[in-house]
Amino acid sequence: MRFTPNGKPDGYYPVDGKTWYPFKDDSRRNDDGTATFILITAVLLTLYIxxxxxxxxxxxxxxxxxxxxHVASGAAWIWALFF
Structure with a gap:
């Protein structure tokens, strides 16, 4: 008789039918960086606009x-105080 736990966690697989281990290569953690690229592009575009x-x-x-x-000259004056 094989043991199958009820409500098994997502992303786990049985090794011996009793013990559950996480995937070695989880695609949610090893993405290709597309979302990061889109986010950085959107931020840079917003800053440019x-x-x-x-x-x-x-x-x-x-x-x-x-x-x-005047703001620029004040910033330069404050910069000169510290550096």
Whole structure:
């Protein structure tokens, strides 16, 4: 009589009919990186679009250019304090 546990966990296989071990090569852990590539591509595209919107807004609005210049000079001053 062969032992088969009820509610066996997914991703396990019987070796001797009683003991259950995890798969050696789990495809969920060894993926090809497609999801990571899509995520990184989406993040870079979003950052690029936000950068272009900021550049167009600054170039089109005189007071925005003034604000960006002063923020940049303040950042350079703070950078000079530490480095």
């Amino acid at each position: 936000l950068w272009r919107v900021l550049v167009l807004w600054v170039n089109d609005t005189p007071w925005a250019l003034w604000v960006v210049q």
